[in-house]
Amino acid sequence: DTAVSQTPKYLVTQMGNDKSIKCEQNLGHDTMYWYKQDSKKFLKIMFSYNNKELIINETVPNRFSPKSPDKAHLNLHINSLELGDSAVYFCASSQVSGVYNEQFFGPGTRLTVL
Amino acid sequence: LAKTTQPISMDSYEGQEVNITCSHNNIATNDYITWYQQFPSQGPRFIIQGYKTKVTNEVASLFIPADRKSSTLSLPRVSLSDTAVYYCLVGDGAEDGNNRLAFGKGNQVVVIP
Numbered sequence: 001d002t003a004v005s006q007t008p009k010y011l012v013t014q015m016g017n018d019k020s021i022k023c024e025q026n027l028g029h030d031t032m033y034w035y036k037q038d039s040k041k042f043l044k045i046m047f048s049y050n051n052k053e054l055i056i057n058e059t060v061p062n063r064f065s066p067k068s069p070d071k072a073h074l075n076l077h078i079n080s081l082e083l084g085d086s087a088v089y090f091c092a093s094s095q096v097s098g099v100y101n102e103q104f105f106g107p108g109t110r111l112t113v114l
Numbered sequence: 115l116a117k118t119t120q121p122i123s124m125d126s127y128e129g130q131e132v133n134i135t136c137s138h139n140n141i142a143t144n145d146y147i148t149w150y151q152q153f154p155s156q157g158p159r160f161i162i163q164g165y166k167t168k169v170t171n172e173v174a175s176l177f178i179p180a181d182r183k184s185s186t187l188s189l190p191r192v193s194l195s196d197t198a199v200y201y202c203l204v205g206d207g208a209e210d211g212n213n214r215l216a217f218g219k220g221n222q223v224v225v226i227p
Contacts, residue, residue, distance in 0.1 A: 043217035100146045105157025
């Protein structure tokens with residue numbers, strides 16, 4: 001069983017479209033995260049949820065909206081996609097919130113905006 | 115302000131011990147030092163974490179001097195499959211109290227046959 005799974009693995013779309021990326025973890029963790037890794041391999045946190053509550057919201061455009069229907073799922077919806085949104089998006093989870101807790105990452109979703 | 119500084123890349127021959135250094139001059143008193151490994155086309159994976167002195171697990175050892183301003187990840191007898199980017203992280207002490215892992219550029223390690 002995959003601990004942290006993301007769908008889709010690849011996403012190619014046109015500028016201006018709206019798309020969603022789904023994430024699920026079966027580890028029973030309380031905390032989930034979204035990261036963005038750009039072409040230069042910088043990995044930056046975007047959001048974090050703890051028990052469905054938003055606890056970290058970095059300086060991310062309002063076009064990005066996370067949603068956590070339950071603590072096992074954290075989806076990322078992106079409106080009006082732009083070229084600069086092209087990146088690999090990683091979902092992660094940890095048992096509890098707090099930077100010192102081991103984070104388990106998903107396989108990533110490679111988003112390409114044309 | 116970067117929290118950690120690592121060499122951009124390094125090569126090593128198969129079977130050698132690889133030591134990867136990381137500088138974190140502004141580490142806070144309550145910060146732990148954590149290392150992650152990222153293979154191509156995969157998400158990062160936790161390797162090891164420590165606060166001071168030495169920590170060892172089945173994968174690696176982590177050496178932290180008394181001043182904690184640097185750390186060294188040691189990989190014993192690397193194989194080709196150890197080719198990856200290695201990230202050294204410390205908590206960034208964000209004002210909202212929810213510390214984040216601050217991933218830097220990482221160190222690309224290439225193991226050569």
